[in-house]
Amino acid sequence: MRVLLVTPPMTQLNTPYPATAYLAGFLRRHAPEVEVRQADLALGLFLRLFSQEGLTRARAHLLAREPAAGRKGKAAPHPAIAAFLENADRYLGVIDPVVRFLQGADPSLALRIVARAFLPEGPRFAALEQGEDTLGWAFGALGVQDQAKYLASLFIDDLADVWREGVDPRFGLSRYAEKLASSAPTFDALAAALDGPPTLVDEILDELTRALIAEHEPTLLGLTIPFPGNAYGAFRIAQVAKRERPGLRVAVGGGYVNTELRAMSEPRVFRDVDFVTLDDGERPILSLLAHLRDPSAPLFRTFVCEDGRVVLRQAPELCDVPHREVGTPTYEGLPLGAYVSLVEMLNPMHRLWSDGRWNKLTVAHGCYWKKCTFCDVSLDYIGRYEVAPADELVDRIEALVRETGQTGFHFVDEAAPPAALRALAERLLARKVTISWWGNIRFEKAFTPELAQLLAASGCVAVSGGLEVASDRLLALMKKGVTVAQVARVTRAFTEAGIMVHAYLMYGFPTETEQETVDALERVRQLFAEGCLQSAFWHRFAATIHSPIGASPELYGIRLAGSPGMTFADNERAFVDPVGTDHDALGEGLRKAVYNYMHGLGFDEDVRSWFARPGRRGRAVPAPQVPRDLIRRALG
C-alpha cells in the first residue's frame, strides 16, 4: 500500500507546512509496512508559475486576451501587467536566476540585484520611494543579502500581481481562492469553480497533479487543508487525481477541516473525496489504512458519504495517539533546497514567518491555559492539553537536525507552556544541542527574567504572544490571565535576554469603546518606546463559533448572526455590538502607528495624530486617558 500526502496550493513558501511531515513521521513509526511519500504542490505550483516557462505562458495568455491592450478606447491594463508586457523579455530572462537566488542557491547575485539595474522594476517598487523614511532606515540596517532579498521579493510581488490581475483573480502567494472556502455556508461557490472553465493557473496545477499521480501511483491520496486558502486547491487536486485513477482513494484533513467543517452535511464534498477526518490525523489515518485493507475495520472521527448522506464514523473504542508517542516528523521526499525565502515586509516577525527554513515541532499538544474567550478552546487542538517529556522532544530535535541538516525550529504551539520550555531548555543545554528556535507563548508572569535568560541560552531568538487589547478591563473580559503591567515586565525580560518580541494586538473586541482603543494604542506606544516590544500587528476581533464568545455571545453583550441553510463551512459569524464603536475607521490609524513604532519612529507623536479622519459624527478621536509614564512605572 502506498500513501501520498500532499500540501495543496497555496501556503507559505519558505518552509514546508508540517502536516504531511507529522503524518509521514507518525506512519513511519506506527505503520512501517506502508510506503509513505509526500509532495508540496504549493511550492510546486509557485516554481512552475514563476519560471521562464510559466511566464512565457502568462505572456501568451495576456496577449491572446488583450491583443489591443493599451490601444485607444481600450481600458488600460493593470500597471503590473503593462510593466510585464512592456519588459517581458527582461522578466523572462531573469526569473529563473532570481528564484534560485531566493532559494539561497546563488548568493552572489545579490550584488547585481542591489545595483538596481538587473531587475525590471514594476509598480511594487514604488514602495521604495514612498516610504523613504522608514525604508531608508531599514536599508541602512540591512546587509546586501537582505536588501537583495527584499528587492527580489518586490519583483516576485509584481509578477504575483500579473498572475492575479491578468490570469486568475483568486491567486495569491500564500493563499489560493481563499474566499471560496472561508466560512462559506454552502459548497456552491467551490463547486462552481471546480466545474467552471479552468484558468491558466488551474491548468498548470492540473498538469502538476497528473505528473505527481503518475510518478507515485498511490493507493491513498491524503490532502491537507490547513487554511481556507488551501481548500480549492485540495478539491481541484482530488478531482484531477480521481479522473486519472478512478480507483484511487482520497482523504482530506487539516486545520480548516477541523475548524470549519465539523457540522458539514454536503454530499458534493464527496464527489472526488472519500474520507474527511477531524482533528489530529494520527489515529484517523491509521484506522483508515486498516479500513482500506479490511473494510470491516472501524473508521475513527471520519466523515464518509453513504447513500447520499454524510455520516461521521466515530469508533468510540478508539482514542487519540498520545503526544509522547506520535514520533518525529520527517521531511523525507520534500525538496528542502527548493523553498523560497521572501522578504515582503520589513516587520521582523513577518520575516521569521516568510524567510528561512524552519523545522516544525510541537512542544505540548493544545493549550495549558485554554480560557481565552475569543479563542477556539472547544476544539481538540486547543482543548486537549498533553505534554511529552523534554528528553523525547530533544530526541525529535536531534533527529530532525540529522535529517535536514538545519538547526532552526519553529514550535507551532498555540502557547508553549513555561514549565515545558524550561525543561526543554535545560535538556538542550545539558545535551549540548545547538539550535535556534521561536514560537508562540502567553506573556504570563512565570516567564521571569531568569527564565528568559535560560531560554535565550538554549537558542530562543523570538517569541510572539497575545497582548490583544492593551486594556485591563478587556483583558479580564477575555480571561487572558494577564495585565498590561505584567506583559510589560515579561516582554522587557525577553528583550533584555536578546529575544525579539512580537505582540498580537486586537481591536474591535465586544463592548470596546473608541476611548479604549485610543488608550490601548497609547499603552502600545509606551511598550515600544520602553523597549518591551520590537514587533506587533493589529488583528480585527472575529467571533468564531467554537470560542466561548461564539457559544454565549449574550454574556459579552453582542448578538451573533445565524447561519441558516449552512451545509458546509461554519466558523466566523457577523455580530452586532450595541456599543457601536466605528472600528472600521480606527484600523488604519492603528496599523500606521505600529508600523512606525516598529521602525523606531513616531514615539513623540500624540497617538491621536495617526487617525487622519475626523471621528464619527465629525469628532476627532478622544485624547488618551493614560498616564504618559504608565509603562515606565510598571517596569519599576
Ligand code: B12
Ligand atoms: C503556527 C500557525 C500559524 C503560523 C505558521 C503557518 C505556516 N504556514 O506554517 C502563522 C502565524 C504564520 C499562521 C498563519 C495563518 N494561520 Co495559522 N495556525 C498555526 C497553528 C497554531 C499551528 C499550525 C501547525 O503547524 N500545526 C501542526 C500541524 C501538524 O497540525 P495540522 O496542520 O492541524 O495537522 C494535523 C491534523 O489537522 C491532521 N491533518 C492535517 N492534514 C491532514 C490530512 C489528512 C489526509 C489527514 C488524515 C489528517 C490531516 O493531522 C495532523 C497531525 O495531527 C494552527 C492551530 C493549530 N494548533 O493547529 C493555526 C491555524 C492552522 N491557522 C489558521 C489561520 C486561519 C491562519 C491564517 C489564514 C491567518 C490569517 N488570517 O492570515 C494564516 C495563513 C498562513 C499561510 N497561508 O501560510 C487557522 C485555520 C482554521 C481555518 N479557519 O481554516 C488555525 C487552525 C488556527 C485557528 N483556529 O484560527 N498560522
